[in-house]
Amino acid sequence: MAVVVVVVAGLLHAWRNTNVLTGDRLCGGLVSAEQADAVLPGAGRLDARGDGLGRDLTDTVCSVEKSSVVLGSGRSFLTVEVREEQAEDLLGVDWSPTPSRTSFFSGEATGGVDAYTGWVLLPEKCWTDRPVIVRTSTNEPVPDRTSFAALTTGTAREIAARATCGDLPEKPGPLLAPVSDEARPVTEGQACGLDGFSVGGQVPRGTKVLEAGQKAPAGLWSCKLTLDDDSRGPIRTDGFMTYTASQDPLLIAALRKTPDASRGRAPDGRAADVVKPQAMVLPCAEGGHLYVASQSGMQYMESRDRGADLPARDAYFAPFMKAAAKSFGCAAPAAG
Numbered sequence: 001m002a003v004v005v006v007v008v009a010g011l012l013h014a015w016r017n018t019n020v021l022t023g024d025r026l027c028g029g030l031v032s033a034e035q036a037d038a039v040l041p042g043a044g045r046l047d048a049r050g051d052g053l054g055r056d057l058t059d060t061v062c063s064v065e066k067s068s069v070v071l072g073s074g075r076s077f078l079t080v081e082v083r084e085e086q087a088e089d090l091l092g093v094d095w096s097p098t099p100s101r102t103s104f105f106s107g108e109a110t111g112g113v114d115a116y117t118g119w120v121l122l123p124e125k126c127w128t129d130r131p132v133i134v135r136t137s138t139n140e141p142v143p144d145r146t147s148f149a150a151l152t153t154g155t156a157r158e159i160a161a162r163a164t165c166g167d168l169p170e171k172p173g174p175l176l177a178p179v180s181d182e183a184r185p186v187t188e189g190q191a192c193g194l195d196g197f198s199v200g201g202q203v204p205r206g207t208k209v210l211e212a213g214q215k216a217p218a219g220l221w222s223c224k225l226t227l228d229d230d231s232r233g234p235i236r237t238d239g240f241m242t243y244t245a246s247q248d249p250l251l252i253a254a255l256r257k258t259p260d261a262s263r264g265r266a267p268d269g270r271a272a273d274v275v276k277p278q279a280m281v282l283p284c285a286e287g288g289h290l291y292v293a294s295q296s297g298m299q300y301m302e303s304r305d306r307g308a309d310l311p312a313r314d315a316y317f318a319p320f321m322k323a324a325a326k327s328f329g330c331a332a333p334a335a336g
Contacts, residue, residue, distance in 0.1 A: 097117045099244055105149060194323040240296070240300050262274050
């Protein structure tokens with residue numbers, strides 16, 4: 001009898017505090033239990049809600065909880081959802097994860113992760129009116145971004161396979177992390193790591209400028225400039241100006257589906273697809289395309305409200321576009 005009690009107690013412990021009795025996959029097979037366990041911090045048992053693909057692809061939602069009865073172990077959560085998104089929003093300043101703090105990956109899989117959120121762009125055959133992504137999020141910071149990117153990509157692969165709308169790899173390519181954890185002083189004449197890019201005359205006189213983002217060039221890239229002044233809270237967090245660029249073919253295809261996109265001219269005279277003001281897709285003489293965009297932050301607006309003599313928003317885009325085109329190897333095609 002004592003042996004039976006011990007066995008039952010052992011099984012109860014294993015069921016409540018470990019994943020010994022958990023299946024290999026969760027949420028109707030969409031999520032790897034091993035990858036979810038690696039992403040969610042701490043020890044405990046995984047419980048999931050969600051039963052495979054939704055009736056419509058964008059109805060797909062899955063949640064995974066890790067918990068334990070061990071004192072002080074706490075609970076952590078992972079949410080997976082399939083969403084339609086405008087492509088420019090994926091690199092926009094209001095998007096989570098914030099582009100300048102994101103570790104991007106590009107190539108066979110297109111996406112990014114930070115400590116709390118990840119996304120992968122599904123293949124073009126999965127799209128309808130707008131591009132479709134798989135988005136993952138956690139309530140606790142993940143211990144390892146590489147594992148988080150692998151989970152997000154692996155889940156997107158399974159979703160695309162079940163929806164029979166394209167192929168994705170099991171894991172993404174190398175992650176391009178921000179150059180540093182904290183914003184760093186701008187190097188004049190090489191702002192954001194772009195040769196010939198200067199902020200002189202474009203910020204309030206005498207103000208120190210900080211930059212944050214990934215090393216250029218890259219498949220997906222972003223750089224946020226922040227004034228090191230007395231601004232606080234959301235104004236400082238939003239920064240002064242954010243620049244983004246991408247040569248990723250799938251993201252470029254998604255950008256071209258933007259409803260208001262139109263043909264126009266870049267500041268250097270080449271024909272371009274204008275996604276919105278201060279955002280366009282450039283053709284490159286070397287082949288392929290380059291997306292470039294600039295977006296002002298709350299520090300820019302506050303500085304103007306305080307009386308700083310700053311250029312109009314358009315004046316920030318042209319020098320960035322020219323410096324980015326040079327650094328990313330996107331010369332203007334020959335006329336004609």
